Amino acid sequence: MLIATAFVLMMTVPALALFYGGMSRSKSVLNMMMMSYIAAAIVGILYVAVGWSMGFGGEGTFFADPTELLWLDGVTTDSYIYVMFQMTFAIITVALISGAVADRMKFAAWVVFVPLWALLAYFPLAHMVFSCTEDSLICGRIGAQDYAGGTAVHINAGMAALVLVILLGKRVGFGKEAIRPHNLTLTMLGAGLLWMGWYGFNVGSIVFGGETEEDNIAQFFSETGRTFANTTLATMAAILGWLLIEFLLHKKATSLGAASGIVAGLVAITPAAGAVDIEGAVAIGAIAGAVCAWAVGLKFKLGYDDSLDVVGVHLVGGIIGTVLIGVFSTSDGAGGVDGLFYGGGVGSLGDQALGALVAIAFSGVVTLVIGLAIKYTIGLRLSEEDEVEGIDFVAHGESAYDIHTSGGGSSSVLAAKTAPVTEGANA
Numbered sequence: 518m519l520i521a522t523a524f525v526l527m528m529t530v531p532a533l534a535l536f537y538g539g540m541s542r543s544k545s546v547l548n549m550m551m552m553s554y555i556a557a558a559i560v561g562i563l564y565v566a567v568g569w570s571m572g573f574g575g576e577g578t579f580f581a582d583p584t585e586l587l588w589l590d591g592v593t594t595d596s597y598i599y600v601m602f603q604m605t606f607a608i609i610t611v612a613l614i615s616g617a618v619a620d621r622m623k624f625a626a627w628v629v630f631v632p633l634w635a636l637l638a639y640f641p642l643a644h645m646v647f648s649c650t651e652d653s654l655i656c657g658r659i660g661a662q663d664y665a666g667g668t669a670v671h672i673n674a675g676m677a678a679l680v681l682v683i684l685l686g687k688r689v690g691f692g693k694e695a696i697r698p699h700n701l702t703l704t705m706l707g708a709g710l711l712w713m714g715w716y717g718f719n720v721g722s723i724v725f726g727g728e729t730e731e732d733n734i735a736q737f738f739s740e741t742g743r744t745f746a747n748t749t750l751a752t753m754a755a756i757l758g759w760l761l762i763e764f765l766l767h768k769k770a771t772s773l774g775a776a777s778g779i780v781a782g783l784v785a786i787t788p789a790a791g792a793v794d795i796e797g798a799v800a801i802g803a804i805a806g807a808v809c810a811w812a813v814g815l816k817f818k819l820g821y822d823d824s825l826d827v828v829g830v831h832l833v834g835g836i837i838g839t840v841l842i843g844v845f846s847t848s849d850g851a852g853g854v855d856g857l858f859y860g861g862g863v864g865s866l867g868d869q870a871l872g873a874l875v876a877i878a879f880s881g882v883v884t885l886v887i888g889l890a891i892k893y894t895i896g897l898r899l900s901e902e903d904e905v906e907g908i909d910f911v912a913h914g915e916s917a918y919d920i921h922t923s924g925g926g927s928s929s930v931l932a933a934k935t936a937p938v939t940e941g942a943n944a
Contacts, residue, residue, distance in 0.1 A: 518598045524717025525605035529557050529612045532714055536707025536776070537616045540825045543699040544907025545620045546917045552615035552627055557608045559631045564604040564640075565589060571640040572603065576652045579641045602721060603647070610639050610670045616825035617678035620688050621904050624912040626897045630887060634677065638883040642669045642876060649724075654875065661872025662852040662865075664744070665722040667788025667839040668876040675832025676880040678823060684888045685898050687822040689905055696824075701772050708776035712752060715783045719748045719790040740851060744790040748783070751802030755782025758806025766811075774810065781809040781830050785838035791851030792842050797858075800845060805837045836873050843869040 534550040541549040560568075566588055574585035586592055589600065611631055618627075642655075646669040649656035655668060663669065690696060698704060720741050727733040759778030760770040785805030786798055793801065813829035816822060823829060843866030846856040855861030891897055898904075903911040910916060 518602060518721060521717035521721025522598060522602040522605055524714040525602065525609065525721070526557070528711055528714035528718065529553050529605070529609045532707050532710035533609065533612055534707070535703045536711060536780070537619070537825055539700040539703030539705075539707060540616070540698040540773070541619050542696065542907075543918060544909055544916075546699060546703075547909040547915055548624060548912055549615065549619055551624070551913065553612045555628060556612040556615065556631050559628070560608045560611050560635050561604055563632050563635055564607045565600070568607055568635065568640045568643075569600050569603065571636075572643045573648050576648075576650050578652055578654045578658065579645060603643070606666060606670060606718075607635060607639055607643070610666070610674050611635055613671075613674040613827060613831055614678045614681065617682050617823045617827040618685055619824035620908060621685055621824075621898050622681070623896060623899055624908070626891050626895060629891055629895065630681075633887045633891075634884065637887065638673060638677065638880055639669070642673050642879055645669070645875075645879075655872045659868055659872050659875065661839070661868045662792050662842050662846065662854065663788040663839065663872065664791040664851060665719045665787045667784075667835045668872055671784045671787060671831045671835030672839065672873060672876040673880045675828055675830075675835055676877050677884040678827040679821065679832060680881055680884040681888055681897075682821050682823050682828070684885075684892055685822075687820075688824065689901055691822045692817060692820075698773060701776075704776050705772055708779045712779050712783065715748055715752075715787075716745060718783075719787060720744045723791075740791060743794075743850070746795055747790045747793060747798035748786055750795055751786035751789075751798040751805075752779055752782035754799045754802030755779065755785065755806030755809075758782075758803040759810040760806075762807045762810035766814075777813070777826065777830060778806045778810070781805045781834045784831055784834035785841075788835070788839045789842045789845070792846040792854070793850060793856075794845075794847050797841075797845030797847070797856075801838055801841050804841065805834045808837060809834050832877075836877075839873045839876075840866070840869045843867070 530553060534553040537553065538546045538550040569589060569592070570586040592600065611634060615627065645654040646656055646663050646666070651657045655661050655663065688696065723737065723740050723744070725733040725736060727736055756775050756778040759774050759781060763774040764770050782802040782805055785801050789797070789801055809830050812833040813826040815829065842856065844857045846852055846854050846865060847859055848855045854865050856865050857863060888897065899908060899911065
């Protein structure tokens with residue numbers, strides 16, 4: 518669990534930061550990466566302060582009594598590893614949203630949005646999914662399966678991304694000029710690190726239910742083997758599915774498509790990792806890769822500017838993985854339920870669809886309230902002039918690539934203000 522927790526933290530810093538940073542324009546790459554790092558800092562402390570209490574401190578349909586277990590009061594240190602593991606889930610869920618708002622959301626607005634959304638959207642939905650009691654909504658009342666976060670993480674973040682981009686509006690030049698990734702090498706590296714980290718995400722999500730130590734050992738070998746294999750094979754299938762659709766639509770098979778396919782497959786198998794067999798995992802991965810490859814183009818047809826395809830990958834992929842559990846789950850899986858293709862009828866399919874709809878509605882409403890509150894107080898969006906100049910310099914006083922200074926110079930605006938003027942130095 519220590520290794521799994523470290524892997525999931527790595528998924529945000531640096532994996533997601535690299536993945537999103539490479540897809541951004543050169544004038545906003547530092548801001549894009551900073552959004553992941555600041556999310557980790559804020560959400561991590563907030564989770565220990567109140568997030569664990571709201572998610573796991575007691576029973577309740579939406580969240581536990583938030584006054585219980587504040588700052589882990591009453592939680593013994595032998596439980597800290599599991600607390601840290603769940604903390605990393607909260608961190609990456611919030612950080613995922615940042616890719617949708619690249620180039621144009623005020624950094625100050627993001628710093629305000631992060632804790633509000635974690636408190637009002639993620640912690641309650643995590644309780645509905647992961648604190649699996651009879652009283653918790655999605656897991657208990659509805660009975661929907663979600664092994665590692667298709668609803669609480671990916672649908673939640675993807676729906677929040679959609680609401681925010683609608684509130685923000687389109688980037689300057691969107692739909693009129695090409696807005697290309699500035700460094701696909703970073704994106705490919707980030708995608709590979711995400712894939713590696715996802716083994717902590719999925720395989721580490723095992724919940725032991727045996728009556729004896731021998732039962733738990735047997736579950737460990739059986740269930741972790743399944744989740745590890747399913748995570749691997751679904752991701753491979755998604756790469757192929759994405760590239761196939763890309764080739765059919767554009768006659769190209771791109772590195773960005775392969776990297777995006779990796780993430781689409783990982784997203785889709787997240788809720789289903791313990792529920793399906795390897796054939797189901799391959800099917801879910803291939804379907805997610807193909808459908809998400811098509812879905813990322815909807816932003817041009819429907820007119821919403823999802824900068825780095827968070828909606829097309831995480832919302833769509835999360836829905837696919839969550840709903841298809843009702844088709845491909847097997848009775849020997851973690852949920853013990855046969856899906857439609859295994860003679861289980863439509864019951865599980867209905868539960869999964871309802872669980873996805875609840876997550877969409879909850880996240881959408883909460884994000885809209887938070888987004889409007891920020892928009893009409895401090896403001897959500899940069900001015901057009903600042904957006905054109907680039908948020909890296911406007912918000913952080915830095916440039917990712919300073920090609921005009923001589924060797925050893927700093928690109929920081931603070932350094933530029935304080936450094937002595939040297940006669941003959943490059944301007």
